[in-house]
Amino acid sequence: MNMQVRKNTILITGGSTGIGFALAESFVKLGNRVIICGRRADRLEDAKRRLPALSVKQCDVSKEYDRKNMYAWIEENFKELNVLVNNAGIQRRVDFTKGTDDLLKNEDEIEINLKAQIYLAAQFVPMLSKQKDAAIVNVSSGLGFVPLTIFPIYSATKAAIHSFTMSLRYQLRGTSVKVFEVIPPTVYDTELKGEPIENAAWTVSSSEVAEAVVKGLEEDEFEIAMGPSKKWISSTRNELDLTFGNINH
Ligand SMILES: NC(=O)c1ccc[n+]([C@@H]2O[C@H](COP(=O)([O-])OP(=O)(O)OC[C@H]3O[C@@H](n4cnc5c(N)ncnc54)[C@H](OP(=O)(O)O)[C@@H]3O)[C@@H](O)[C@H]2O)c1
Structure with missing residues (x-):
């Protein structure tokens, strides 16, 4: 049977802004119970003010202590949890001509984008598998299929999430x-890039991503892509090389 998109209890990491918040809005509208987590208290409060039905938890998913603490809180308060959305992520420019300068001064994308998703999946599988219908939804990126070289670590973490998600599914x-x-292309209305980006033909909105996710869950579409990502996930190696050249010139 396909996944129901109503009456679930859903944890969305990084749910106070961007794609995570758009997903939270869509799921609340459909009658799901939604819990979000993130690091910044002001963003969590703001999300709760905009969407009072949300439950919020401050948690840095890259910290083992925080992950365990959130898990215990969920076990106590939401033991019916049946969907984990691994969405929290950051994106950093890293220039390897500077040696380790960029790499070390930035937050750790491997810890946040990759390790946290893997550890949260492992932590929640026993709880989720007790439910009749359950899901883990990992947010990767089109850049996991074609790297944007100014974001080398980011692109690599997203490629790793694609691979990990295939193994986990199996x-x-x-x-x-x-x-x-979930494999979004560039999303123009989130905080990821730290600066607004243009709403161009090759971008989508966070609500378009949320809409595609709801449809994908309903239809058992296990790789949910939209906009240019739809083409990238089924491109040949030659097509990917051409795209690589186009986006990195
Ligand atoms: N925007 C795009 O173009 C695009 C494209 C493809 C994929 N994606 C992916 O979509 C996901 C959501 O990104 P977005 O574009 O919606 O950006 P966003 O608006 O910056 O949202 C990211 C969310 O993650 C949270 N977060 C970051 N680090 C965290 C941590 N260590 N622990 C807990 N929460 C953390 C942030 O809140 P705090 O900072 O308060 O913790 C924020 O709420 C990411 O995985 C991103 O890689 C985005």
């Missing part, structure tokens, strides 16, 4: 937990 095939991957 390992959990005999359980009640379905594993989805």
